[in-house]
Amino acid sequence: MSKEEKRQMERESELSQVDALMRKLAQDSPRQAPHRVRLHFEIAIQQYRPSEPQVGRRWLLAAAVVFAALVSTFGTIISNRSGHISPTSKVLPPANTQPPSVLETHEIAPKTPPPAKVKRRQPPKVANPQPVFVRLPFSDPTLMVGTSVTIRLALSDAELLAMGIRPIESDPSRSYVADLVLGDDGLPRAIRIVSHGPRIPGGS
Amino acid sequence: MSAKKPPHDPVDEKRLLAALRERKGSAFLDLYDRYQGIIFRFLLHMTGNDTAAEELTQELFVSIFKSFEKDTVLAGFNAERGCLEAYLIGFARNLARRSHSRGQRWAPLVELDLSYQPTLVEEISSRSEVKRLRQAILDLPPAYREVVILCGLEERSYQDVAQILDRPVGTVASRFNRGRMFLAKRLGKSSPGLRPLGRLCAES
Numbered sequence: 001m002s003k004e005e006k007r008q009m010e011r012e013s014e015l016s017q018v019d020a021l022m023r024k025l026a027q028d029s030p031r032q033a034p035h036r037v038r039l040h041f042e043i044a045i046q047q048y049r050p051s052e053p054q055v056g057r058r059w060l061l062a063a064a065v066v067f068a069a070l071v072s073t074f075g076t077i078i079s080n081r082s083g084h085i086s087p088t089s090k091v092l093p094p095a096n097t098q099p100p101s102v103l104e105t106h107e108i109a110p111k112t113p114p115p116a117k118v119k120r121r122q123p124p125k126v127a128n129p130q131p132v133f134v135r136l137p138f139s140d141p142t143l144m145v146g147t148s149v150t151i152r153l154a155l156s157d158a159e160l161l162a163m164g165i166r167p168i169e170s171d172p173s174r175s176y177v178a179d180l181v182l183g184d185d186g187l188p189r190a191i192r193i194v195s196h197g198p199r200i201p202g203g204s
Numbered sequence: 205m206s207a208k209k210p211p212h213d214p215v216d217e218k219r220l221l222a223a224l225r226e227r228k229g230s231a232f233l234d235l236y237d238r239y240q241g242i243i244f245r246f247l248l249h250m251t252g253n254d255t256a257a258e259e260l261t262q263e264l265f266v267s268i269f270k271s272f273e274k275d276t277v278l279a280g281f282n283a284e285r286g287c288l289e290a291y292l293i294g295f296a297r298n299l300a301r302r303s304h305s306r307g308q309r310w311a312p313l314v315e316l317d318l319s320y321q322p323t324l325v326e327e328i329s330s331r332s333e334v335k336r337l338r339q340a341i342l343d344l345p346p347a348y349r350e351v352v353i354l355c356g357l358e359e360r361s362y363q364d365v366a367q368i369l370d371r372p373v374g375t376v377a378s379r380f381n382r383g384r385m386f387l388a389k390r391l392g393k394s395s396p397g398l399r400p401l402g403r404l405c406a407e408s
Contacts, residue, residue, distance in 0.1 A: 034258055
């Protein structure tokens with residue numbers, strides 16, 4: 001047996017001893033992780049409640065937002081078409097247009113005192129302590145009301161009738177001070193009777 | 205050293221994956237029960253510290269559990285590239301390396317203050333030869349250590365280990381044989397063909 005062969009045999013013997021030791025180490029090593037690790041996961045699984053997938057939840061949320069936006073939009077449109085307007089929200093600055101029958105055009109504030117001119121002639125009788133705007137019956141219901149300007153006019157019974165508003169007591173000598181909400185096309189959309197009294201000379 | 209093929213059933217693995225993706229709690233525990241042993245042993249021999257191995261095993265499965273809750277469980281696993289076990293061992297390997305590179309040095313068992321009852325590993329380590337082998341394995345560079353653990357202690361085939369480590373089969377075989385020779389030398393037996401440790405470290 002040559003020296004090289006002898007060395008080779010020794011090496012193989014050493015390696016086989018290493019292999020045997022590795023087998024022994026593998027056999028004697030713990031086969032599993034401590035049981036407490038599993039217990040942690042068992043508890044976690046018990047507390048875990050499967051829910052909808054994240055993607056599904058996102059879609060659901062997006063759908064809810066879109067639905068809310070649609071409801072809000074349509075609600076606003078329907079509300080406007082039905083003629084319900086907020087007296088404060090629809091008050092707008094005076095218009096540049098001054099129709100001949102206009103007594104005065106000014107910004108209407110909730111606590112704006114009646115015009116001095118009217119007061120000077122005749123203390124107006126308040127028809128309604130809190131008058132509200134009502135949609136004019138002959139106005140186009142498909143058009144938005146209160147979209148631009150509110151003007152104050154003195155109107156006779158006949159003019160009120162022409163607009164579709166019938167006074168309780170017809171009196172040709174009576175005049176009405178009313179606020180008209182004009183649409184973008186200049187036509188009246190809604191009316192609010194501010195006061196009534198004797199007919200104003202020169203009024204419409 | 206004989207390398208036996210690990211039991212691997214692709215159909216069963218697919219079934220487990222499908223159950224995991226349906227977020228069944230029992231599937232997660234099934235996954236844990238199947239693979240915690242190999243993961244823990246691998247980490248135990250990589251770190252030489254059963255506490256660190258336990259923590260890293262837990263970290264691995266906690267990570268999977270988090271993805272399980274988020275419906276992205278094992279999203280990085282590709283069945284075409286290898287089996288689930290290989291994927292998980294690769295995961296554990298990365299955890300061990302990251303943990304080591306973070307500067308965590310695992311104190312060998314001999315340096316631990318064992319105020320509690322010694323574990324089985326510690327009892328094994330008290331036996332001189334196995335203890336020396338264990339220390340010699342820990343002294344191997346990580347690239348050699350993981351091959352020795354998988355091929356020598358876990359008795360995985362070269363092909364499987366090559367797949368797990370994403371290295372050519374020849375590299376795995378070479379590292380395993382050189383690792384064995386290094387172990388033989390460290391155990392006090394001469395091995396003329398063995399390269400010095402510095403060379404091994406440089407290659408890893």
